[in-house]
Amino acid sequence: MPAMDMTNPAALPADWRDFLALTKPRVMSLVVFSGLAGMLAAPELPPLALGFTAILCVALGAGACGALNQWYEVELDAKMRRTAKRPLPDGRMDRQSALHFGVGLAFFSVLLMGLATNWLAASLLAVSILFYVLIYTVWLKPRTPQNIVIGGAAGAFPPLIGWVAATGHFAALPLLLFAIVFLWTPPHFWALSLFVRSDYAAAGIPMLPVVAGFENTRRQIFLYSLPMALAAVAPWPLGLAGPIYGGSAAILSFVFIVLSARVLANRASEPKHMAAEKHLFGYSVFYLFALFAVLVADRWLGW
Amino acid sequence: MKLEEEVVRRQRERAKITALLLGAFVILLFFITIAKTGINW
Numbered sequence: 255m256p257a258m259d260m261t262n263p264a265a266l267p268a269d270w271r272d273f274l275a276l277t278k279p280r281v282m283s284l285v286v287f288s289g290l291a292g293m294l295a296a297p298e299l300p301p302l303a304l305g306f307t308a309i310l311c312v313a314l315g316a317g318a319c320g321a322l323n324q325w326y327e328v329e330l331d332a333k334m335r336r337t338a339k340r341p342l343p344d345g346r347m348d349r350q351s352a353l354h355f356g357v358g359l360a361f362f363s364v365l366l367m368g369l370a371t372n373w374l375a376a377s378l379l380a381v382s383i384l385f386y387v388l389i390y391t392v393w394l395k396p397r398t399p400q401n402i403v404i405g406g407a408a409g410a411f412p413p414l415i416g417w418v419a420a421t422g423h424f425a426a427l428p429l430l431l432f433a434i435v436f437l438w439t440p441p442h443f444w445a446l447s448l449f450v451r452s453d454y455a456a457a458g459i460p461m462l463p464v465v466a467g468f469e470n471t472r473r474q475i476f477l478y479s480l481p482m483a484l485a486a487v488a489p490w491p492l493g494l495a496g497p498i499y500g501g502s503a504a505i506l507s508f509v510f511i512v513l514s515a516r517v518l519a520n521r522a523s524e525p526k527h528m529a530a531e532k533h534l535f536g537y538s539v540f541y542l543f544a545l546f547a548v549l550v551a552d553r554w555l556g557w
Numbered sequence: 558m559k560l561e562e563e564v565v566r567r568q569r570e571r572a573k574i575t576a577l578l579l580g581a582f583v584i585l586l587f588f589i590t591i592a593k594t595g596i597n598w
Contacts, residue, residue: 266560266563266564266567267564267567267571268567269567269570270567270570270571270574300592301592302592303585303588303589303591303592304589304592306585307585310585369589370589370593
């Protein structure tokens with residue numbers, strides 16, 4: 255009898271935990287939260303079962319994106335320390351299983367969304383999955399340092415989907431939420447790519463620090479944080495949110511700009527000297543959570 | 558642990574999780590149907 259070979263994907267069915275890892279649960283949590291915020295900020299709420307199903311579909315759609323992304327990028331992931339231990343590059347799963355899982359999740363999430371809520375929300379979910387997989391992963395990411403800028407649109411869909419799932423139509427506020435996430439994505443990812451630059455360079459991914467250098471990337475981070483802050487505060491003067499949101503958004507965005515300015519002032523090229531970049535990256539995640547949380551609080555506390 | 562035992566263990570785990578997810582899906586479909594038909598309890 256042969257000894258157990260954990261790295262032979264042909265010999266072993268993949269562990270269920272590896273399927274879970276394919277869905278990138280940490281990324282999914284932010285996607286779910288922003289989708290939920292979009293739904294809870296809407297003027298009307300769907301019945302609990304339908305609202306729950308809509309958010310479940312957003313989560314499954316995000317999981318499909320993660321699985322298909324990892325299926326397509328297995329060779330790239332194997333070259334980067336940060337991703338080399340994922341199920342596919344580590345040899346714990348065969349590629350076909352990941353492809354079937356991703357495509358299955360994508361179809362299931364879109365169909366269930368359409369049947370449970372409305373087909374406009376389902377169409378938006380389908381567009382966001384296709385955008386992430388085809389436009390971002392396959393087309394832009396390996397070709398241009400602007401990959402994150404345009405690809406960021408895929409991550410900006412969830413609050414819009416949440417709103418449309420609840421109401422059945424578009425409105426100004428969810429489009430602004432889309433703009434906020436869209437403008438937030440470049441500084442968020444470029445802060446990360448500054449201190450994992452060597453990983454991206456080794457994998458041949460043309461992230462901005464690899465192609466344009468540290469200084470240019472830091473300038474772009476700062477420049478993007480300004481319109482992002484404007485978009486974040488905009489719902490208040492436009493009468494789409496109240497002072498609780500407006501004041502909180504202004505403070506949160508001011509801190510974001512200050513941290514971006516610290517990144518701009520940093521001249522380090524070694525990750526161990528990039529505390530400012532790491533702070534901005536960590537804060538950017540908190541920023542989006544907090545911004546959407548106060549938006550929902552503002553909506554429900556009355557304005 | 559031998560390879561065959563590990564294969565069976567993983568297949569059992571996956572079968573259990575699939576069963577749980579299918580059960581949860583049936584319950585979800587029930588509540589979706591109730592919500593879509595607008596029945597008040």
